[in-house]
Amino acid sequence: MTTLPPTTKNRLQQIPLANAVWEGDRRPLGNMASHLSEVKDADGECIIWVDGSEGAVRAMDVVPEDMGIEAVVRTLLRAIESPHHPGQPHRPQKIVVRNREIQFFLRGVLQDLDINVEYSPQLPLIDRLFEGFSAIEPAQPALPDIYDRAIKNVAHKIWENAPWELLADSDILRVELKGCELEQVYVCTMGMMSAEYGVLLYRSLDSLKQFRAAALGEHKSTAELEQAFLAQDCWFLNYEEPEEDDFDVAENEPFFGSLHPFEGMRYSLDEAEAKIVYAVLESLLRFCSRHRSALAEEPIESISQSYRITLPGKKTAQKTISTKVSTLPELAQELLNMGMGDRSDSMMPEVDIPIQEDLIPDGSLVSLASVSKELIEQLKHQPKTYCQASKVTPKGELPTIFIQTTRPKAKHLIGRIRDAGGLKAICFNPGHDPFSGEIYDLGLLQTGDSELFIFAEYSQDVVQQAKALEKWHQRCQKTKGYCGLVIAMGATGVNRGSPQAKDILALFEVKSINGEELGMGVLQLMPSFDF
Template identity: 30%
Template sequence: MSLPTATIRRLLNVPQVAPIWVGGGRSLDSKNDEVFCAAWLDPKDQGVRSMEVGQFPPTPEQLMRLLVQAIEYPRHPQAQPCRPHTIIVDDRELQFFLRGVVAPLDIQVEYQAHIPLLDEFFEFIAAEVTSDDEDIEVLPPEYVSVYKQKIGEFGQLDIWRRLDSLTPLKLHCDAWDSPTLFAVLVNPQSEDGAFGLMLYRGEEALRNFWQQIDQEYPYIDEDDDERLEETVLRNDCLFLNFAQVDEEDLGRNPSFVLKGQLYSIEPGVIHPLEGMRPFYAPEEAEMVYVAIEALIKFWKKTKKQFDHEECPELDLRFKIPSPRHSALHYQVQVATMPEMIAEINGDLEEGESQHQIPIDTAAIPRDAYILFKLFPPQELQELQAAVSYHQRGEIPEAFEGYPVLTIQTKKAAAEALATKIAEEGGIHHLTVFPLSGPEQIVMLLAQTNANHLWLLDTFDPESGPLLLDWIKEVNELEGACGLAVAYGMTGKTRMQPTLKQIVGLFETSLVHSFVDTQRPPTPQPIEISKR
């Protein structure tokens, strides 16, 4: 993965004067729960260039985003934007990751096992440093007036209510740093009437966006800000949001009036290695303006064709003048993508292949409880030693609770089910599939290593929070989880099986919305011990 060309160009314009910076991440002690901090420090000035505190261990991508911030917008009030000659980290994996990413910036990456300055800094840090971006110009000054006029025209189009996020438009211009953009329209369906435009840099970026909508967003708790933010930051796009505001709340953002209502213009860029940036560089502002003008011309010329066909096959070319340079013109191609839309809707053979395995709805006894359990390390070891059937999987070295989905049924049925799973070669993975329709039903499935798909249970909005809470625990362990089979449905052990009553433990993983139909059957060894 590499930084966008526009970002590299922008960072290379920052003077390279700082000799060495150090950076990394640590876990901080907290009375309530575990807190993590990541930072870049300047040893010469004894200053904090950038810092972030959160509830999850910092990733290499997060450290890269903080490095970009450290270069352009240092936290220390006396620090000036600059680029280091060398950065030193205390993590080998981070060193290897950063080497390739920062090579175009002429920055050397070195490793040092112990960095005293970092150790001292993380020992004393106790509060989150907040960001102050109030002085950032969201648009280059020379583009503010032309954006107001053009976006006002753009906002008047009925394109916003006619096309949605599954009807992208492809824009291509050889003069752009990212020659191919995919425009996704965000319709004004929220209560506040906000709407906007997202321009994904390439087909892969667009497909990643669709994959997140299908596989991740349905399972992220709206209150889980950290996970939601990390998911959003995996996008690769430029965005332009328009939000209704009162004049006193407008701040520094430019605005336009639409149907008597004041809207703020909120531009920005998202990239996995740069993070979210609330402003455009001049070349980005130029590119987005040209893209908007091309979309306006395209819609005015073709909107009648959308009256007769949901997504007609169209491919038009426009000559768009630069808003700032009278002698400069751009040749922009705007096209619809009906084949890609058909693929997303499951009309292509590849899209349908995931659903070609029939779902066995009778594999799990009807008279059964589905329980979501967490086993601390010691209890997990005791469980592994106690069961008659054990499928070993990859379990993290350090964890507080191992998530186990437990099927509790009658004794004879439990023993028969554990035996059947062993005969199937164990569990390949668990998965969750949302069903279309107003009922908002989610299926919880298991794919065995014999490539059979079993329905474990279904969840509606009322029972769904139990599944969501368990999925959050599984996500903490990067998908690692287990499936257990137990008996003891009556008396004190109802919904609370003892270790003795758990017949089998099958260590596996959870993969969202995924069925592997191309994989040949791959039975795994099951340890069997008769108790």
């Protein structure tokens, strides 16, 4: 990617062009690390931009030595928009660098910004100023109050509407925008599987796919995942959870920002960005409210709806944006095929039921999910994965219980099931707590010796859990009751909550049954007294 987003380019074009020459460079930290209290690793590199006419540092960053060339652009944009004090925002007439690769790269990025990029083998100003600096946090420009209130208001409505109860992170929506600098964005909701709730608005479909592929790739280090995260091209809406002792906060507080390979992460939006984000979120809200029942189906069919969104402003000068929201079933399937399948469609909170002699190891992550036929075939040919295959192969994805724990506990769990004659069935049976009045569904595993073991408890009073269980039953109807149990390792590693194929140690294909087939009615929670 060698261009800036249109909104960013327009924002930069509005910043005054000054008759100034800047020097920019990227070089090893060396002894400079000892002068920076926040830097512990001397192997990093310093990116610095200096105004030659003022002899002042505009911006400086310390990055890992394997960070891409995009980091140079991120620091440059910060030097233009939010320089260190006392600098004022402006564009330089010329910048000088001593690296040919950086020179050619910046020429492509800075097109239409009237900034000349020249090469010089020496940068005397940076050489003299390289030691003794301290970083100063840049101030972010404030968003006009009318837009700040509007996007926060629609964010609160989205929190109440909870689109992540309907849409998995693979159920991407395309929002087309007429008359805007950006013709379309791709909306991804977070919350069914992850611990965070929010909405990502990708400005590029390629960026969405690239990040998904990078995040699902094997053998990724923390630094590589961080670099993939910063390489996204999107706006984001996230919600900050209130502190447990903060009784004045009634709900999660929304916050907005932008990610781009050249800008990095920015916790602010300008007015042009806020207009687009507001229009997209308002369209998402209306679309999910209008088509809630259709979006609850699995898989989600092709749906499109057009809207006219009134932008915030005085009534006498309000403008509208025409939008069109569409589901993308083919893209959803493509994203599912990249990894484990639509696990996030019904991700449950961590479940650790403290029942004596419970089959499920303490600290396990239990979730309802589904896996693709391709993954099933891969697992059956994976030597380290134990597979109990069924005689019938259902069409489409297989509804699956995921149990993720540590490797030793996973192997012990697999051994217990095999010693008990394998897995016979998966069952959900209603239960009732007469003391609290709570109604719940117990998830049960029946082994080959007809013993029953609880693997999870799903409260009917928790919307997310009830929705996940409803989708489980819908999927099982489509597969005529065939389902599976996956046991995976990695509960304490980087793939915690998102096991990859290499983490799966067992797959059991069985039938899903109801409690009536086992002669059970509604189970009553009874107290146990030890004397």
